[in-house]
Amino acid sequence: MIEDASIPVEDIRPEARAPRGFADRRGPEALSERRIVQTLAPVYERWGFEPLETGAFEYADALGKFLPDADRPNEGVFALQDDDDQWMALRYDLTAPLARYAAQNWETLPKPFRRYAYGPVWRNEKPGPGRFREFWQCDADTVGSDRPEADAEIVAMALEGLDALGLGDQAVVKIASRKLVNGVLEAAGVSGAAQTLTVLRAVDKLDRLGMEGVTLLLGEGRLDESGDFTKGAGLSKSGIDAVLAFLSVPSEADRSAVLNALDPVLGGTRAGAEGLADLQKIDAALRAFGVGAAARFDPAVVRGLEYYTGAVFESELVADTRDDKGRPVRFGSIVGGGRYDGLVARFTGQEVPATGASFGVSRLAAALRAAKLDGAEAARGPVVVIAFSDEDMPDYMAAAADLRAAGVRAEVYLGRAGMKAQMKYADRRNAPAAILLGGDEIAAGQVTIKDLDAGRAAAVGIADNEAWKAARPGQQTINRADMVKAVKAIIEASSIK
Known part of the structure; x- marks a missing residue:
């Protein structure tokens, strides 16, 4: 800003405004996030997880997929250059710091290492409903176990957390496996990282675009309502049919029925068979935990983060959520996670299996307010x-x-x-x-x-x-x-x- 020399300095006042995506919270709104964390932490501790706190900043190269381009250090993250010319960035999530911590302290940690963490994270991306640039997460992860039962434990614990929050009848956890997706990609003739990513992004849009929109994105591409064209994956008709057959398997309360329906679709692929075997063990463990229809197998679940290697899961509120003007609004996943066996290997070169889940505390609080389930209006003074x-x-x-x-x-x-x-x-x-x-x-x-x-x-x-x-x-x-x-x-x- 160029200051006008004719205006006294004491008369120049900044406009009082909050940056977009950085929300001010007072009273009930601030308390709602605190209550979510205070409710989840005892659940994690009952399951034997210990707290871990890491700093807000990580070196940019430790953030993995979110490492900014050399000439665009703020792409996706908020970064600054330290006095030794190294780029640091505010943590994008709580998983990358865990991977760095585990790699740095692996020799002295109990294995498997079970930790939970909570706190703010920062993302330099476009804000939207329930999507902030600064928000809180509350995670739990097991590092060092390749057992599918570890995945089942995370799912069951997430459900217990939802129940403790009073959302036992308002949310369902949907479970899939990246291995199943890899089996379908193999059956569909997908090759190369670029085509794989395009297919995964298309599948991830099923809820929003439906089968017709996904079909276009799997083929030549799709023209949206604004006139923008999104290039497709370029699959053959048989390849598209293979993916659509996989997505057409219904998500049912009976997990065994879903597995039976998936078996012929995967065409005997190696990755698909491994994924089915993992889900069978997850199903058995969930039954032992007493988890019924609240956890379902849904082939359409494809988590956006590239580092997931096995089971993936997510949950959305089924309650009616509306904005201040009464319009329906969708907040997306309030809890999600999965297995990420390759993340620690980025530091050590040695693959260390890991699995975990993350509650989007700020998004969940916003969704609860929109669904009028947070009790904010009746908060006692x-x-x-x-x-x-x-x-x-x-x-x-x-x-x-x-x-x-x-x-x-x-x-x-x-x-x-x-x-x-x-x-x-x-x-x-x-x-x-x-x-x-x-x-x-x-x-x-x-x-x-x-x-x-x-x-x-x-x-x-x-x-x-x-x-x-x-x-x-x-x-x-x-x-x-x-x-x-x-x-x-x-x-x-x-x-x-």
Whole structure:
């Protein structure tokens, strides 16, 4: 920006604005993400996973697929050059740091190494609904086990996490295998990394474009509604038919039925047979864990990240999600993962099997708000102690301290507004109660408590302001010594926690 020398420096003020894709969160929105993490962490620990924290920055070459081009260091990531001329980037996910950590400390780690991690990650890409440039993830991974049962364990644990979040009937985990896809690619005559990637991207668009759109992308290409042409994979008709036959196998609650339907489609390919054998073991383990229809085999699941080598899985909310204007909106996968046996080998040259899953905490919180499942509108605020005078401030502080000592959230109003504005403040904080300690109450060793939930409920049936004042709904004056007990009774009786 070129500064105008005629304008005094003190009059030049920046516009207050948040960068696109970087969301400000307060109150219920901030708490919703924290609650998701606080709910998932104990689940991971019950399954024997230990916490691991890594730094926000990694050297750019450690990010694998997301390594920026030499002349475009910010392509996909937020990068900067260190004082020793090495490129560092904010972590794109929590998996690449795990791979680096495992490679760096492999000799001293217990094997398999089971860890969970949570925290913010950053992606330099276009924002969208539920898609941010900065967001939180919560992952769990097992490094050092090639058993399909390790994949099943991750799936079962993810389902337990969804259930702990109250989403047991709102989400289904769909499972597939990259080995099955490799078998289909073999049967379809796909060759080369470029054609393979084009086919995978086409398959990944099945939910959005349907069979017709995928068919075009598997062939010569597709012209979208905007007039843009996407070049296709260029498969032959028999190759396209092989892929479509694979995608046509329905996802059913009976996992065994899906495996039986897949067997003839794969045409006896080596990779396909390995994938079926893995899924059979995953099915047996899931049954042992007591997991039924909540985990399904779905051949159409193709995770976008290239490093997946075996089982892949993802889950979306089945609840109705709408934006602020009431329009339907799709948030995509809220939890996903799979087996990535080649990631640690990038550092060591030695293949180390690994599998894991990631909860998109920020996306999940946004989806829950859109589905009205997060309880944000009813989030409980603190008890508010009304301040009448400066002289009695120590009594207000003592009342709040007594409440907090008993485990009740409480605060003293520290603004300089009058009684009416303070009560409005308490209402906006969604406080369960307001504490009134006027001079008369203090002198008599009493306290007046306003049950704000009862007041809100009574207000619905009282239209006249004078009748409201006369009724004084939800208000009681009691001995100061009984304040904590009375406030706890109000909170316990409330349907809002």
